[in-house]
Amino acid sequence: xxxxxxxxxxxxxxxxxxxxxxxxxxxxxxxxxxxxxxxxxxxxxxxxxxxxxxxxxxxxxxxxxxxxxxxxxxxxxxxxxxxxxxxxxxxxxxxxxxxxxxxxxxxxxxxxxxxxxxx
Amino acid sequence: xxxxxxxxxxxxxxxxxxxxxxxxxxxxxxxxxxxxxxxxxxxxxxxxxxxxxxxxxxxxxxxxxxxxxxxxxxxxxxxxxxxxxxxxxxxxxxxxxxxxxxxxxxxxxxxx
Numbered sequence: 075x076x077x078x079x080x081x082x083x084x085x086x087x088x089x090x091x092x093x094x095x096x097x098x099x100x101x102x103x104x105x106x107x108x109x110x111x112x113x114x115x116x117x118x119x120x121x122x123x124x125x126x127x128x129x130x131x132x133x134x135x136x137x138x139x140x141x142x143x144x145x146x147x148x149x150x151x152x153x154x155x156x157x158x159x160x161x162x163x164x165x166x167x168x169x170x171x172x173x174x175x176x177x178x179x180x181x182x183x184x185x186x187x188x189x190x191x192x193x
Numbered sequence: 194x195x196x197x198x199x200x201x202x203x204x205x206x207x208x209x210x211x212x213x214x215x216x217x218x219x220x221x222x223x224x225x226x227x228x229x230x231x232x233x234x235x236x237x238x239x240x241x242x243x244x245x246x247x248x249x250x251x252x253x254x255x256x257x258x259x260x261x262x263x264x265x266x267x268x269x270x271x272x273x274x275x276x277x278x279x280x281x282x283x284x285x286x287x288x289x290x291x292x293x294x295x296x297x298x299x300x301x302x303x304x305x
């Protein structure tokens with residue numbers, strides 16, 4: 075199957091700093107990438123959907139100025155948590171996919187996740 | 194009411210048991226149904242993918258979709274300790290929509 079990587083796998087930062095998380099599709103071109111947040115023992119909550127070369131679409135309740143998403147190429151999307159606070163501590167997971175109707179278009183391939191701890 | 198309901202468990206079974214995991218949903222427009230397995234502190238991995246109603250089997254795993262009842266199931270036969278994980282159901286609309294709606298996930302523990 076298609077491989078998606080995330081970097082870093084875990085990060086600890088001080089309150090008020092910004093953190094950037096990278097999501098890469100290693101062996102396919104991802105026209106669409108998704109960013110999820112998962113709190114302990116809870117399900118994945120979609121934060122935003124980004125299509126290569128265009129602005130991300132944020133889910134209701136997600137602050138776009140706080141969670142900056144860039145999808146500048148077909149293999150890389152980044153999520154920047156700006157002015158992070160302890161309540162932003164969570165497990166952030168990206169997934170990548172292609173346009174519906176293409177061979178990889180019916181699936182989302184998930185990265186291994188990034189654990190963010192804000193002190 | 195959540196769009197997708199899934200009992201979070203935990204579910205504890207002995208090795209070799211048949212495991213039944215279920216989800217119900219409210220949106221009759223969902224057409225694609227998936228089951229993901231997620232180990233602790235890892236990303237989800239796709240186990241089963243089903244379009245519309247029916248059954249699909251892959252090794253020890255069987256996925257069932259009953260659209261008339263808005264009910265999907267995942268069966269695991271001959272369960273192994275390595276099957277211990279959280280199982281998430283997910284579904285999406287048809288057409289050009291690829292946004293997934295996830296259930297809460299069921300934590301499964303298979304003990305030797």
